[in-house]
Amino acid sequence: MTIAVILVSMMIGKYAEMIAITIMIFYIYSLAWSLVANTGMISLGHALFFALGSYAYGIFSLIYGINMISALFIGPIIGALAGLAVGFIAGRLRDWYIGMFTFALTPAGYALAVSDQLKPWTGGAVGFAPPAFSLSMSIWLPFSALLAFATYMIVFTIQNSRMGFALSAINDDEVAAATIGINTRLYKIIIFGISGYLSALAGAMFVSMYSRYISPEFFGYPDVSYNLWPIFYSIIGGMGTPEGVLLGTIILDPLTELARTVIGGPLALVTFGVLLAVVIIKTPGGIYGYVIKYFEAKSQMR
């Protein structure tokens, strides 16, 4: 597997490799988002965790001089703590209120990042560049693929454990789940913590291997894009299944890259908004749901 990935990365060009890395990063980010969404909580502020991860990685490696690979894994703990705190409040709330609350987090995070008090660490509105990633460039793709696979395994394990069944029970009917003795609030807090860690890991990877610069716009404010990418990929790909999310990321991530360069600017983002709206109305199961339905219909015809 790993050898094949190395061979592929030698064959295809540098640009394609970069896109492949972003696919891995956004796969982790989208999986983290859909982990929370599959519990019935629609978070509209996951960019908070993403940005916290990237800032923590940058600050740990630049100011505290922690080994970069350690910082990549230690930094996201900040995201996990934030996730637990957010889950503590969001666990008490219902559908729309969770959306509003999490949506409010991103401007608050942005305000913190650009505030005068934290400027020595965050670099204010300009942001800052962390030192170059210590891992050699040729193994970035296998390394990120390994992390994406690890994330997939984590999500797979959660979904097939006692916790996963409890989470899907909460998603189906929270009151019923509470009646049969599931501590719904505790599970919600834990899942937000895990999701916060994974999103923050994606943020740290994004900085270390792709953008190499940290700016407050990672908070998804004033442009909500960083908030919306995981939602796009998960929903259009097919929420609820890691395979659907993978499909969405693989198809849409190169497309976003293409749209950004060919159409450019806000108009590209409008097209993605329209795409999302159409998918929500027409095929709630996303591309993966459509594929599955197609194969089922085919097998029935035979």
Place this chain on the structure above:
Amino acid sequence: MKIMAVFLLQHLGPLLIWGLVTSSVYLLMATGLTLIFGTLRLVNFAHGDLIVLSAFITFLLTTNMNLNPFIALIPAMFVVMTVGVAIYRFGFKPIYGISKVSEILMTIGISYIIENAMAYYFLPVYRTSVEIPSPVGGGGVVLPGNVLMTYDMLETIVVSWVLMIILYYWLYRTGQGIAIRALSQNPVGASISGVDVGRLSYVIFLVGSALAAVAGALYGILYTFWPYNGIILTLMAFSVMILGGVGSIPGTMIASLVMGYAVNFASYYLGGCWGEAISFIILALVLLVRPSGIFRGG
């Protein structure tokens, strides 16, 4: 000690006036949202973007055609109402009642579309308040205590509170208003007793968007705006709505006063970025302590 007292008190007059102006704008922004959420159980995340859209159309008409902003408000209102109804018809109606998840995701998608379309068409640059001329030709009065109150501030307060009185009368004294309140209390019961829910939903979105349009023009006259302002305005409206209790007009009035003064005092005494932060702190606290809002019994 004396210096401290001077610092605390010297701008108290302007702060009191600006608090009233800010809360009047918040009131207009939040009532549209609370009307829609209170009856249809939909949060229109694009509400802030509708406000900005109205400000931009007013700006466009006043600069290109030299119209008075209050006259420019009429076509702006028409466009915003059309967009608002289109959001309901093509965005929410096909998925209404099927799944909450789809509704929440749809609303953020719509907000994203409008925002970026505005950034494309009006360019992502800041428009300052002077770019929309004063509808009454500027000027102002000096209140006792050496406090300047421009006519623009006065007209914002008057327009906002007069509209609230009209809205209150409409909701509590007319047949349609009573039908809307019935809908908010019990949708099934209302439709059994002969309320045309489908038609009323359009009316609610029309009125909500119209309020957003008025708020947008007033906001554009007084403040700086740009295409990505929608998020922050939506969130301000959320905070006011949640604080006041969803669907309650008197609660929204009190909440907007609280929020307007809190924002002004916080940004003066604590520093600029705290103005917006305080509203999120209030939002988080209210959601943590009492998610139904403080001004609603039970």
